[in-house]
Amino acid sequence: MYQSTTQTRVRYAETDQMNVVYYGNYAQYFEIGRVETMRELGFTYKRMEDEGVIMPVVELHTRFLRPATYDDLLTIKTQIRSLPTSYHIEFFQDVFNEENKILAAGRVVLYFLKKETWKRINIPDDLREALTKYF
Amino acid sequence: MYQSTTQTRVRYAETDQMNVVYYGNYAQYFEIGRVETMRELGFTYKRMEDEGVIMPVVELHTRFLRPATYDDLLTIKTQIRSLPTSYHIEFFQDVFNEENKILAAGRVVLYFLKKETWKRINIPDDLREALTKYF
Amino acid sequence: MYQSTTQTRVRYAETDQMNVVYYGNYAQYFEIGRVETMRELGFTYKRMEDEGVIMPVVELHTRFLRPATYDDLLTIKTQIRSLPTSYHIEFFQDVFNEENKILAAGRVVLYFLKKETWKRINIPDDLREALTKYF
Amino acid sequence: MYQSTTQTRVRYAETDQMNVVYYGNYAQYFEIGRVETMRELGFTYKRMEDEGVIMPVVELHTRFLRPATYDDLLTIKTQIRSLPTSYHIEFFQDVFNEENKILAAGRVVLYFLKKETWKRINIPDDLREALTKYF
Numbered sequence: 006m007y008q009s010t011t012q013t014r015v016r017y018a019e020t021d022q023m024n025v026v027y028y029g030n031y032a033q034y035f036e037i038g039r040v041e042t043m044r045e046l047g048f049t050y051k052r053m054e055d056e057g058v059i060m061p062v063v064e065l066h067t068r069f070l071r072p073a074t075y076d077d078l079l080t081i082k083t084q085i086r087s088l089p090t091s092y093h094i095e096f097f098q099d100v101f102n103e104e105n106k107i108l109a110a111g112r113v114v115l116y117f118l119k120k121e122t123w124k125r126i127n128i129p130d131d132l133r134e135a136l137t138k139y140f
Numbered sequence: 141m142y143q144s145t146t147q148t149r150v151r152y153a154e155t156d157q158m159n160v161v162y163y164g165n166y167a168q169y170f171e172i173g174r175v176e177t178m179r180e181l182g183f184t185y186k187r188m189e190d191e192g193v194i195m196p197v198v199e200l201h202t203r204f205l206r207p208a209t210y211d212d213l214l215t216i217k218t219q220i221r222s223l224p225t226s227y228h229i230e231f232f233q234d235v236f237n238e239e240n241k242i243l244a245a246g247r248v249v250l251y252f253l254k255k256e257t258w259k260r261i262n263i264p265d266d267l268r269e270a271l272t273k274y275f
Numbered sequence: 276m277y278q279s280t281t282q283t284r285v286r287y288a289e290t291d292q293m294n295v296v297y298y299g300n301y302a303q304y305f306e307i308g309r310v311e312t313m314r315e316l317g318f319t320y321k322r323m324e325d326e327g328v329i330m331p332v333v334e335l336h337t338r339f340l341r342p343a344t345y346d347d348l349l350t351i352k353t354q355i356r357s358l359p360t361s362y363h364i365e366f367f368q369d370v371f372n373e374e375n376k377i378l379a380a381g382r383v384v385l386y387f388l389k390k391e392t393w394k395r396i397n398i399p400d401d402l403r404e405a406l407t408k409y410f
Numbered sequence: 411m412y413q414s415t416t417q418t419r420v421r422y423a424e425t426d427q428m429n430v431v432y433y434g435n436y437a438q439y440f441e442i443g444r445v446e447t448m449r450e451l452g453f454t455y456k457r458m459e460d461e462g463v464i465m466p467v468v469e470l471h472t473r474f475l476r477p478a479t480y481d482d483l484l485t486i487k488t489q490i491r492s493l494p495t496s497y498h499i500e501f502f503q504d505v506f507n508e509e510n511k512i513l514a515a516g517r518v519v520l521y522f523l524k525k526e527t528w529k530r531i532n533i534p535d536d537l538r539e540a541l542t543k544y545f
Contacts, residue, residue, distance in 0.1 A: 017445070017455075018299055018438045020292040022189075022345055027288050028197040029171070032164030033423045040422070040481070050422070051481040054157075061207070062163040067200045075292055076445070076456040152310070152320075153303045153432050157425040157480055164423055168288045175287070175346070185287070186346040210427055211310070211321040292459075298467040299441070302434030324427075331477070332433040337470045 007085045007139040011041035015077045025072030032065060035098045035111050038081035042096070046135045057120045058129055063093070064114035071108045078103050088140040089133065092117050092125035142220040142274040146176035150212045160207030167200060170233045170246050173216035177231070181270045192255045193264055198228070199249035206243045213238050223275040224268065227252050227260040277355040277409040281311035285347045295342030302335060305368045305381050308351035312366070316405045327390045328399055333363070334384035341378045348373050358410040359403065362387050362395040412490045412544040416446035420482045430477030437470060440503045440516050443486035447501070451540045462525045463534055468498070469519035476513045483508050493545040494538065497522050497530040 013034060021027040040050050050060065073079060084097040098111040117126050127133075148169060156162040175185050185195065208214060219232040233246040252261050262268075283304060291297040310320050320330065343349060354367040368381040387396050397403075418439060426432040445455050455465065478484060489502040503516040522531050532538075 016438055017291055017441055018297050021287055022290040022292060022294045023194055023196060024292045025196070027167075028200060029164055029167030029288055032162075032167065033421055036164070036422055049481060054480075059158055061158060061160070061204065063204050065163060065200065065202045065204075069196065069198050069200075072196070075459075076454060151303055152306055152426055153434055155427040156422055157427060157429045159427045162423050168286055171287055184346060189345075210324075211319060293464055293466060295466070297437075298470060299434055299437030302432075302437065306434070329428055331428060331430070331474065333474050335433060335470065335472045335474075339466065339468050339470075342466070 007042070007046070007136055008082065009038075009042040009045045010080055010082045011038055012078055012080050013037050015073055015075055015079060017075055020075050023072075025074055028067075028069060031067055031069070031100065031109050031111065034079060034081055034100055035065075035096070035113055038083035038098050039096055039113070042083045042085070043132075046132070048132055048135065053129065053132070054120065056129075058126065059118050059120045059123075060094075060115045061118060062113055062115050064112070066112040068110045069108070070110065071102070071106055073100065073102065073108050079108070080105075085136065085139075088136055089128045092127055094128060142177070142181070142271055143217065144173075144177040144180045145215055145217045146173055147213055147215050148172050150208055150210055150214060152210055155210050158207075160209055163202075163204060166202055166204070166235065166244050166246065169214060169216055169235055170200075170231070170248055173218040173233050174231055174248070177218045177220070178267075181267070183267055183270065188264065188267070189255065191264075193261065194253050194255045194258075195229075195250045196253060197248055197250050199247070201247040203245045204243070205245065206237070206241055208235065208237065208243050214243070215240075220271065220274075223271055224263045227262055229263060277312070277316070277406055278352065279308075279312040279315045280350055280352045281308055282348055282350050283307050285343055285345055285349060287345055290345050293342075295344055298337075298339060301337055301339070301370065301379050301381065304349060304351055304370055305335075305366070305383055308353035308368050309366055309383070312353045312355070313402075316402070318402055318405065323399065323402070324390065326399075328396065329388050329390045329393075330364075330385040331388060332383055332385050334382070336382040338380045339378070340380065341372070341376055343370065343372065343378050349378070350375075355406065355409075358406055359398045362397055364398060412447070412451070412541055413487065414443075414447040414450045415485055415487045416443055417483055417485050418442050420478055420480050420484060422480055425480045428477075430479055433472075433474060436472055436474070436505065436514050436516065439484060439486055439505055440470075440501070440518055443488035443503050444501055444518070447488045447490070448537075451537070453537055453540065458534065458537070459525065461534075463531065464523050464525045464528075465499075465520045466523060467518055467520050469517070471517040473515045474513070475515065476507070476511055478505065478507065478513050484513070485510075490541065490544075493541055494533045497532055499533060
């Protein structure tokens with residue numbers, strides 16, 4: 006299994022009048038988690054895209070357990086639990102507050118696509134190799 | 141079953157550099173669908189909140205089937221498939237483009253909570269009664 | 276002078292914990308106003324972009340006079356007060372609530388750029404011609 | 411003069427199909443700059459709000475000079491150039507990319523309001539005192 010954690014602070018813009026973070030904004034927290042996970046592996050999503058591979062999200066599942074509130078320093082824990090070998094990759098992503106209470110639990114599936122054609126391709130070799138040692 | 145449809149047009153702000161709508165923005169489309177569904181029933185979420193009931197989202201599940209693109213006029217179809225009788229309500233929400241192709245399929249679960257205490261309460265009587273005739 | 280009006284309803288996502296619309300979201304309301312202004316002239320910004328012209332914003336000025344609140348049906352009034360003849364265009368955009376009170380007054384300047392090179396170009400001929408009859 | 415700098419990384423969600431950051435999102439970058447400025451002074455905006463003072467934005471002026479792009483590590487420089495003594499405060503906020511090129515220059519005016527009544531109040535004493543030594 007590969008796991009990484011990163012942090013982000015809740016912006017005022019991300020709250021709504023329920024005085025908590027709007028549910029739609031967790032998708033951005035999950036994005037931050039995935040991007041930093043890849044960076045720790047020696048990759049950047051940016052470079053992958055520059056090299057012609059895009060990774061659209063095809064599934065998003067989230068359970069909201071406790072609300073995040075303004076100015077909270079959130080910890081996003083991102084796990085890849087099985088080595089991706091084909092055209093998709095699955096991330097398990099949990100968000101915690103400063104008291105280490107879990108706020109949201111997510112599962113996100115993305116495809117690897119050729120940027121020009123939006124056709125599915127296998128996970129790029131270098132990303133798969135970087136991940137292999139963790140499995 | 142109760143069903144309603146509403147429309148919204150994709151904003152430039154909602155696209156990302158993949159030239160499609162960012163996956164996190166569908167949560168807002170689903171919100172629009174739920175709000176207009178309630179309005180058609182003779183309710184407004186706003187009034188419900190003014191009367192002390194909030195409805196936070198506790199589960200969000202989305203499958204992204206085709207990308208939405210800038211300036212698309214989207215149709216959001218919202219279904220309540222079973223009469224809510226307790227402290228939660230489940231919406232099935234699909235997004236279609238102008239060619240009537242499905243772009244995303246969502247399932248969203250919300251709780252009814254007392255605004256002051258965030259304690260679970262049963263669905264307000266008037267909302268349940270308005271829904272009853274459809275089941 | 277050319278003027279058009281369009282409407283949009285405040286989304287829950289657009290509020291913040293001050294119980295009003297977050298100041299950053301008015302940029303999206305202004306975008307909606309400009310896009311619909313162009314559509315009324317027989318244009319779409321989408322088509323312009325497909326034809327190789329982009330219009331990035333280079334200046335945004337906003338005065339926030341009264342707060343917009345959740346579920347308000349906003350009216351966005353958009354004016355072009357002088358015929359654009361060069362590489363920039365200026366929009367005056369005001370947002371009103373249902374009681375016709377002004378909430379925000381904006382001025383937005385955009386450039387016409389060639390999409391491939393980001394070099395300035397003059398306003399496309401067909402857009403200038405469509406505008407000319409109003410001046 | 412009081413000045414502080416903070417950093418934030420451009421999210422994918424913040425880009426649009428022009429392959430740059432959407433103009434409306436700079437308001438969030440400015441918000442981050444102001445919040446961290448206050449934190450460096452020993453304050454948090456969160457605490458101020460808990461103590462009954464809100465700070466809505468009443469003016470936003472931005473010049474967009476160069477585009478910010480995905481994954482850029484932005485530096486937000488925030489200046490308070492004159493000691494606020496009344497019910498408003500003015501921030502000058504510039505955004506730079508990793509090559510230290512300026513991307514956007516902003517000026518933001520906010521009011522101090524009593525949270526319960528939205529009536530103007532003077533800058534809280536402790537904030538004014540913390541600022542005084544820089545002027």
